[in-house]
Amino acid sequence: MRALVIGASGGIGSAVATQLEQDKWDVTHLSRSVDGFDVANPGSVERAMSRLTGQYDLIFIALGILAPLWGTPEKSLSAIKPDDMARVIAVNTIGPALILRHVAELLPKDRRGVVATLSARVGSIGDNKIGGWHSYRASKAALNQIVHGAAIELGRSHKQSVCVALHPGTVETPFIRSYAGRHATVPAGQAATNLLSVISNLTPEHSGGFFDYAGEAISW
Numbered sequence: 001m002r003a004l005v006i007g008a009s010g011g012i013g014s015a016v017a018t019q020l021e022q023d024k025w026d027v028t029h030l031s032r033s034v035d036g037f038d039v040a041n042p043g044s045v046e047r048a049m050s051r052l053t054g055q056y057d058l059i060f061i062a063l064g065i066l067a068p069l070w071g072t073p074e075k076s077l078s079a080i081k082p083d084d085m086a087r088v089i090a091v092n093t094i095g096p097a098l099i100l101r102h103v104a105e106l107l108p109k110d111r112r113g114v115v116a117t118l119s120a121r122v123g124s125i126g127d128n129k130i131g132g133w134h135s136y137r138a139s140k141a142a143l144n145q146i147v148h149g150a151a152i153e154l155g156r157s158h159k160q161s162v163c164v165a166l167h168p169g170t171v172e173t174p175f176i177r178s179y180a181g182r183h184a185t186v187p188a189g190q191a192a193t194n195l196l197s198v199i200s201n202l203t204p205e206h207s208g209g210f211f212d213y214a215g216e217a218i219s220w
Contacts, residue, residue, distance in 0.1 A: 002026045003058040004106065006099060009033045012118065012168055013062030015192035020058075028052070039063050039095030040087070049102040056106050058199065061099055061117040065091045066136050073133040085135040092139035093146065100150045104157060112160045116199055117147050119165035119210060126219030144210055144220065151208030162202045166195055167212040 003020050007013035008029035020027050030037050030048060038044040067073050071084040096117055107113035121127055123140025144165050151163035170184065171191045186194075194213040201215060210218045 001057045002028070002054065003060065004028045004030065004052065004056045005060045005062065006030045006037070006039075007062035007118075010062055011188040012171055012191055012195075013060070015188040016060055016062065016196065019189070019192050019196060025058075028056070039099070040090040042098055045095065045098040049099060052102075052106060054106075055108045055113070057108070057111075057113055059103055059106060059113075059115045061096055061115070063091065063095060064118060064120070064140075066133075073136050075132045077134060080134055085138075088135040089139045089142065092136070093142040096143055097146045097150075100146065100163075103150070103163075104154055107154070107158055107161055109158050110160075112162065112204075113158060114199055114202060115150070115154070115161070115163040116166050116195070117143065117164070119143055119147070119167055121167045121212065121218055123165075124210070124219050147210075148208045155204070155207055160204055162204055162207045164202060164206060164208070165210045166198065167210070167218060168195055169213045 003025050005013050005017040005020070005027060008017045009031035013031070017027050017029055032038060035048065036044070037048045065088060068084050068087045071081065074080050100115070103115050107115070120136070120140045122133055122137050123144055125141055128137065147163060147165040154161045154163050168191045169186055172185045172187050191213065198211055198213065198215045210220065212218055
């Protein structure tokens with residue numbers, strides 16, 4: 001079995017790659033820190049994805065930022081900064097969309113193949129009860145729409161494919177450490193175990209869906 005993990009140097013991406021390798025998968029790693037992969041740069045995405053060959057049984061996209069390095073998630077609409085919002089959307093939405101353009105070339109047509117993209121429950125419009133975090137919420141809501149559309153398109157040529165958005169829970173990584181607050185967190189290794197368990201149970205009927213770490217569907 002072959003897997004491609006994009007964002008493999010991050011907390012969740014690294015843990016997923018490690019567990020797959022422990023399970024004897026052949027894993028291709030792709031990350032900014034090791035490969036210079038810049039998801040916000042269309043040329044970088046095109047070069048990296050075009051170099052990949054063969055077919056992957058799993059493509060796991062583990063990318064995202066809460067805010068630019070110089071900023072923080074907004075607590076109110078008055079705190080929105082256009083440049084910061086544009087950066088969050090570039091990384092969380094446009095970058096994965098550029099990656100998804102290539103997955104049809106990398107998934108098998110004669111058997112099951114899965115594309116799983118990390119999203120977040122806060123991207124659910126129906127679940128939003130407290131507001132705030134406007135750029136991050138909007139970027140993940142838009143990502144969910146991209147994943148849903150990609151699943152429809154992919155399903156036309158890859159009948160056994162599964163393309164989903166996944167919420168990993170609140171994970172103990174540098175990405176979230178400053179913002180977890182009173183939310184219960186799980187180690188990255190446990191999050192990876194949870195997500196891979198969900199992925200293992202997905203069927204083509206689930207394609208286009210949005211699921212949490214326990215396999216429960218999340219409201220759009």
